[in-house]
Amino acid sequence: MSSFTNMASSATGAVGSNKTVGWKGLANRRGARRAAIGLILPVMLVLYWWLASSRGWLPEQILPSPAYVYTTAVEMIVSGEIAYHAGMSLRRVVYGFLFGAMAGLSLGMAMGLSRTVDDYVRPLFLAFAQIPTLGWIPLLMLIFGIGEALKIIVIAKGALVPMTLNTAAGIRSVPANYVEVGRALRFSRLQTLRLIVLPGAAHSIFTGVRYGLTHSWTALVGVELLASSEGLGYLLVWGRQMFWLDVVIVAMIVIGIVGFVMDKGFDLAESYLQRWKRGEA
Amino acid sequence: MFSTILRRTALAVFTVSLLAAPARAAEPLTIHVGYAAIGVDNRPFAEGTSAATARAGEYLEKEFANDPNIKIEWFFFKGAGPAVNEGFSNDQLDFAYQGDLPALIGRANGLKTRFLLASGARKPLYLAVAKDADIKSVADLKGKKVAYQRGTNGHLSAIKILEANGLSEKDIQVINLDSAGTVAALTSQDIDAAFGDTQLINLAAKGNAKVIYTTKGQDPRYGRNAGIIARQDFIEKHPEITQRVVDAFVKAAQWSSDEPNRAALFELWHKSGTPVPILEDYFSNDTLAYRNSPLIDGLLVSQYQEQGVKAKAFGLIRREVSTDGWFEPKYLKASLEKLGLQNFWQAYGADGKPAGS
Amino acid sequence: MSVLAALRTQNAVKIRRGLTLPVLLLIFWEAASRSGLVDARFLPSLEDVFLTAKRELVDNNLFGELAASLFRNIAGFVIGSAIGVVFATLLALSRWADALATPSFNGFKQISLLAWIPLISIWFGFGEQAKIVFVAIAAFIPVVLNTYEGMRNVPGDLIEVGRALKFTPVQRVTRIFLPAAMPSIATGVHLGLIYSWLATVGAEYFLAVGPGIGGLIIAGRERFDMALVMVGVIILGLVGFLLNRLAAAGEAYLLRWRVTAH
Numbered sequence: 001m002s003s004f005t006n007m008a009s010s011a012t013g014a015v016g017s018n019k020t021v022g023w024k025g026l027a028n029r030r031g032a033r034r035a036a037i038g039l040i041l042p043v044m045l046v047l048y049w050w051l052a053s054s055r056g057w058l059p060e061q062i063l064p065s066p067a068y069v070y071t072t073a074v075e076m077i078v079s080g081e082i083a084y085h086a087g088m089s090l091r092r093v094v095y096g097f098l099f100g101a102m103a104g105l106s107l108g109m110a111m112g113l114s115r116t117v118d119d120y121v122r123p124l125f126l127a128f129a130q131i132p133t134l135g136w137i138p139l140l141m142l143i144f145g146i147g148e149a150l151k152i153i154v155i156a157k158g159a160l161v162p163m164t165l166n167t168a169a170g171i172r173s174v175p176a177n178y179v180e181v182g183r184a185l186r187f188s189r190l191q192t193l194r195l196i197v198l199p200g201a202a203h204s205i206f207t208g209v210r211y212g213l214t215h216s217w218t219a220l221v222g223v224e225l226l227a228s229s230e231g232l233g234y235l236l237v238w239g240r241q242m243f244w245l246d247v248v249i250v251a252m253i254v255i256g257i258v259g260f261v262m263d264k265g266f267d268l269a270e271s272y273l274q275r276w277k278r279g280e281a
Numbered sequence: 282m283f284s285t286i287l288r289r290t291a292l293a294v295f296t297v298s299l300l301a302a303p304a305r306a307a308e309p310l311t312i313h314v315g316y317a318a319i320g321v322d323n324r325p326f327a328e329g330t331s332a333a334t335a336r337a338g339e340y341l342e343k344e345f346a347n348d349p350n351i352k353i354e355w356f357f358f359k360g361a362g363p364a365v366n367e368g369f370s371n372d373q374l375d376f377a378y379q380g381d382l383p384a385l386i387g388r389a390n391g392l393k394t395r396f397l398l399a400s401g402a403r404k405p406l407y408l409a410v411a412k413d414a415d416i417k418s419v420a421d422l423k424g425k426k427v428a429y430q431r432g433t434n435g436h437l438s439a440i441k442i443l444e445a446n447g448l449s450e451k452d453i454q455v456i457n458l459d460s461a462g463t464v465a466a467l468t469s470q471d472i473d474a475a476f477g478d479t480q481l482i483n484l485a486a487k488g489n490a491k492v493i494y495t496t497k498g499q500d501p502r503y504g505r506n507a508g509i510i511a512r513q514d515f516i517e518k519h520p521e522i523t524q525r526v527v528d529a530f531v532k533a534a535q536w537s538s539d540e541p542n543r544a545a546l547f548e549l550w551h552k553s554g555t556p557v558p559i560l561e562d563y564f565s566n567d568t569l570a571y572r573n574s575p576l577i578d579g580l581l582v583s584q585y586q587e588q589g590v591k592a593k594a595f596g597l598i599r600r601e602v603s604t605d606g607w608f609e610p611k612y613l614k615a616s617l618e619k620l621g622l623q624n625f626w627q628a629y630g631a632d633g634k635p636a637g638s
Numbered sequence: 639m640s641v642l643a644a645l646r647t648q649n650a651v652k653i654r655r656g657l658t659l660p661v662l663l664l665i666f667w668e669a670a671s672r673s674g675l676v677d678a679r680f681l682p683s684l685e686d687v688f689l690t691a692k693r694e695l696v697d698n699n700l701f702g703e704l705a706a707s708l709f710r711n712i713a714g715f716v717i718g719s720a721i722g723v724v725f726a727t728l729l730a731l732s733r734w735a736d737a738l739a740t741p742s743f744n745g746f747k748q749i750s751l752l753a754w755i756p757l758i759s760i761w762f763g764f765g766e767q768a769k770i771v772f773v774a775i776a777a778f779i780p781v782v783l784n785t786y787e788g789m790r791n792v793p794g795d796l797i798e799v800g801r802a803l804k805f806t807p808v809q810r811v812t813r814i815f816l817p818a819a820m821p822s823i824a825t826g827v828h829l830g831l832i833y834s835w836l837a838t839v840g841a842e843y844f845l846a847v848g849p850g851i852g853g854l855i856i857a858g859r860e861r862f863d864m865a866l867v868m869v870g871v872i873i874l875g876l877v878g879f880l881l882n883r884l885a886a887a888g889e890a891y892l893l894r895w896r897v898t899a900h
Contacts, residue, residue, distance in 0.1 A: 037734075038741030045742075060391040061370040062761060119655035124663070130882070131875040132836040134843065138859035139867050143680055145471040146456070221752040225844055229456055233752070237457060240756035241363040241432035242597060243386045248756045256748040263748070322857060323847050356764065359847045364764065371763030461860040468862060 064246045072246040073253070086254055089220055089231040092148075096155025097216045101209060104160045108167025108208070112201070113193075118168065129161045133219045137226055146227035151220070158219030159212035166211070170204025171197055206273065210266050217259060232258075309350035310519075312526065314341065315377035317365045317433070317507075318460070319357040321480075321554025327357065328479065328550035328560060330401030331573045332378035332509060335533035337549045344529040351522070359459055362386075363432040365510075369394060375515040376526060380434025381506040381588045382597065389602040393513040395609040396585075397527055398575040400534065401507040403567075405497035406438045409481035409490040410474040411467055419446040419494055425473040428456040428463045432597075434505035437588060438496065439476040440595050441503050450595070483559045498566060501633050506584050508577075516609070527612040528619065531575055535622060538570040574626040577610045583631035682865040690865035691872075694854075704873065706849040707838055710766060714773020715834040719827050721774070722781030726826075727811060729782075730789030730819075740786075747779045751837060755844045764846035769838075772845070776837030777830035784829065788822025789815050824892055828885040835878055851877075 046066055052058040053065035076082045107125075111118040137154055144150040174197050182192040198205075224233020232255050239247035316336065320326040327333040335341055336355055345351040356374065358364035362383025368374035369392050378400055379387075387394060410416040416425065419442055429439050440450055456472050463475045468489045475481060475490075484490040496503040509530055516523045537546055546569065547560040564572065585604050592598040617623050630636040664684065670676040671683040678686075694700040728735045729743070754775060762768035792815055800814045816823070842852025851873050858866030 034737050035741070037737035041738050041742045042745070059370070061366075061387075116655070119652050120659055123656035124659045127660070127875065127879075130878040131871055132839055132878065134836060134839045135855065135871050135874040138855045139864070139871055141859055142469075142862065142864055142867060145469060146466060147471070218750050218752060221750045222840065225752060225755065227456075229454060234457075236753060236756050238431060240759065241360075241430075241457070243363065243366055243383075243390050243432070243760075244599070245390075245757075245760060248760075252749050252753045252757070255750050255753045256745065259748040259750060260745075319847065322861065323853070356846075358764070364759075364846065367760050368763050370760060373763040373765060461857075465860045465862055 061243070061245070064249070069246045069249050072244075073250045076247075076250060082250070082254060085230055085232050085235050085251075086258065089224065089233070090258070092151045092231065093155055093213075093216050093220050096152045096220070097159045097213060099152060100156030100159030100216065101163050101212055103156065104163025104208065104212065105167055105205070107160075108164040108205075109171060111164065111168040112171025113197070125161075125164065129165075133158050133215065134222050137223055141227060150227065151223050154223045155216045155219050158215035158217075162211035162215060163205075163208040166204045166208025167201065170201030170208075173204060174200035202273065206270055210270075213262055213266070214259075217262065221255065309352065310522070311352040311354050312341070312345075312522070313354050313356065313368075313373060313375045315356045315358060315365045315368050315374040315379070317358055317362040317377065317379045317383065319359045320552070321461075323357075323359065323461075324552065324554050325355060325357045326550075326553040327378075328553040328555045329404060329563060329572075330378060330507065331530065331534035331537045331575060332400040333550055333553065334537045334546065334573075335530050337552045338533060338536070340529040340533040341526060344525050359461070361430055361433045361459065366390075366392060369510075369512060372512065372514070374512065376509060376511045379507060379510050381585055382434045382437040382592055383432055384508075384510050385585070385589050385592055385602050385604075386432060386598055387510075388604075388607060389598045389600050394510045394607075395513055395516055396577070396604075396607050397509045397511050397523075397609055398530060398534075398613045399506070399508045399577060399581050400530065400575060401572070402574065402581055402584075403501065403504060403572050404478065404507065405495050405499075405504055405563075406435055406442070406476055407478055407481045407492050407497075408439075408442070408474060408476055408494040409467065409485055409492045411470040411472065412489055412491065413470065414473045414491075416474055417493060419443065420448065422446075422474055423448060423452050424454070426454045426456050426471075428458040428466060428472045428475040429477070430459050430463075431455070431457045434507060435476050435478075437592055437595070437597065438503065438505040440597075441591065442476075442494070442496065445503065479555045479559050479563055482562050483556060486556075486559060486562075501580065501584070502587065506581060506588065508581075511609075524612050524615060528616045531613065531616040531620060531622065534573050534575040535620070535625060537573040538568075538626065540569055543569060570626055575613060576626050576628050577608050577613060578628035579631040579636055580629035580633055582608060679862060680864060682868070686865045687868050690863070691869045694866070694869060699849075700854075700873075703849045703851055703854055704877075707842065707851045708877070710769045710773055710841065710850070711834055711838040714770045714837065715777045715831055717770065718774030718777030718834065719781040719830045722778040722826070722830065723785050723823060725778075726782040726785035727789060727815065730786045731811065731815065743782065747783070751776055751779075751833070752840055752844070755840070759845050766848070768845050769841035769848075772841045773834045773837045776833040776840075780829035780833055781823070781826040784822045784826025785819060788819030788826075791822070792818040821893055824889040828882075828889055831881050831885045832878070835874075835881055839874060 049058075049063065050066050053060065053063060073082075107121070111121055133154060136157060137150075140150055140153055144153060178196050178200060179192060182196045187195065220231070221233045221236075224231040225237055228234040228237075232251055235251040235254075236248055239245065239251060314336075316327050316332060318327045320328075326337055341353045345353060356368065358368075360367070362380045363386070365374065365377045365379045366383055366387040369377065369387060370390075376397075384394070384396070408419065414425075416422060422443070427439075429435050443449060443453070456466065458466055458472075458475070460477060460480050463472075463477055464480050464484055466472045467475050467481075467484060481490060481492060485492045509527075511523060511526075536542055543564075547557045547564075550560055551557050582604070585608075589598070589602045589604060593601060617625075628636040667681065668684050671678055671681045671686075682690075691700075729740055730736065754772060758768050758772050762771055796814055796818055797810075800810045805813060838850070839852040839855075842848070842850040843856055847853055851870050855867055855870035855874075858864070858870060
């Protein structure tokens, strides 16, 4: 999904600020009672779904029965299909994301540390960032074919833009007097970077990682829909073409769960990082 | 407390859902006809079937030329047969040309359709390999990247060919591509081989691929079938219109089966973007009447039954699918009588031999 | 005076630097494709791209394709964000609606946007409707998230004022919550606009073929016409840029009172 979260937030002058919620969760914490109420709607939906399909209100080709979806899910878990396709997708995301994030981190640091580099690179970078990741796929397909390389590159591109922009913005946001302190302490350049600049930019970089991961995940589904023989996105295409709505729904749920786990994992990592930051201060 | 807002919200949601509700066909009637393929560069035309003739020759439009209230709208699907099923499940299509596997998949999933007449029922399938690939026979496909479009009649036919050569889908790397995507991938040698028809002959003619196998002239059981499918609701609601639509398709089939029309026929199909010489090749050694027969004969019925069994055995359909009561030859029979064509086409028995009358 | 001059030169330096890479890139591109250093199939000459753009514009109704894309983009965006604002207002202001529906919404939004494609195409078929619904979902999610957040962060004393003035619920929404949450809503709508453009491309790739820039790009790939793909990609970028600018300007206009309030 592209790059644009950052573009948008930078347009409002708030890169990495918590004003922009992006795809992050709505606040919802008031204990068990609330959780129970929150379950009412899904339970009712499933109940309605079950009733509707067993009474034939909803034709099967529009929505298969929940029991059928459940059976399919169990079958696919037991047969290892889910693990195989999810594994393929995750592997692609990990590789692609790592490449993209590393590149974004380096580029963002260069842009954040040096005005000159920023002046040279930013306009071209922003121009490229305007094009949704999905738009790049056919072009990259012509160059790299439909193999594994294409997938990794597309996913990396998804991570690159938010990582670069947030890293640069984070480094820029480190107050000049902190750097002065470092100078007073006669820190070497590397020390200044490691002990002052990077910790100061950590929050923003983290935001970049989060958006980067979300964008990578969406890019993955996109590229697997277009050209792939395995992975969760492929499962979607496969189910669609064979008219297996149960498989489609199972794939959607797995995609949702993976997204959820990544999100939550991120919240945990971030709060851990914050604690560590506070502990150090 | 916020009941006013709630009420207004409900109203807004209701209005929006009304706007988003599927547009129902109102008077005057528009007949929506789907075609499970699309021309070169997405031209809204096709080739190789009597349905393609009906489209390019405007047989349906002419049939209803004197009924200003009835309009014909054609839809061509890059997503082929599976996309036609999506159209049927939304009542967006009334008639469609569709291959055997997707029609059976639709039926297995509860789509209420009927099979009215055959069209393009004896289309062969070709296997082409990339220009530099070292693949000489079907058996050499083992472990190779092979493209076809999943869920189409070519898919089932491809599996049957693989099976006959001791392979299964698991022994190859299946790349799911539509016709245009196959051409691109085979040209750039991203894949090793592909199953398909005219697009592959065309590619081979340009020297960008080699055709190494075809079901043409082989046992018809390796081939694939197709026909005109209609939505049951539509038939029940408009039996006379259905009859006239079938009449038009039968007339198109007749014209497409007349040998003197061979050159004109290919010229007409050329609207799809497929070059005439390719079509000549595609139809070489076949009589037009054999390929364009609309008959629901013993061979066709047994073929569909067998395809259903095979599809289940290969795991393409996960429930038994029965073709009982699905074929609706009534309209075809009436057309043949009306047009005096009862003996125009040779019927074949389930054994593939001409049936005695 | 000298400050102004300095600023001017500073800006000039910035522009010069900013243009350096793009110009170098273009020169390299042209040199590479002309000299045959890079296969012209992968890197068509600038002239080729320009001629393709001209051909598409003059002979092939490029504007029609663009208009088709923009239409479904705007239609989906308007529907999605309108429903989004209403839905989020409901969640944020009614404790019951919040407890009931927010967890479900949070689950719903976890499903990656493109994963909706198969269900949407099966539920809505091949018409324009399916594409618009897909675009609407794309706009809906960020609008809900940001509107909700904004409404939740309305200062307590403002709400008190409303209570003191005995505002009706409708007045409370229109006079207090909506204006106070406006910055957040604007952010949400801005994001919604960007996501809906992405979704427009996705819909044109994965749903039935029809006119549109996405379809143009796919057709270019299938014909191995890199110049056509590039023309399409450039248009995607330009439209994305303009939408972004438009949204930013709209945001600034809507929020102009904030500056004077300070």
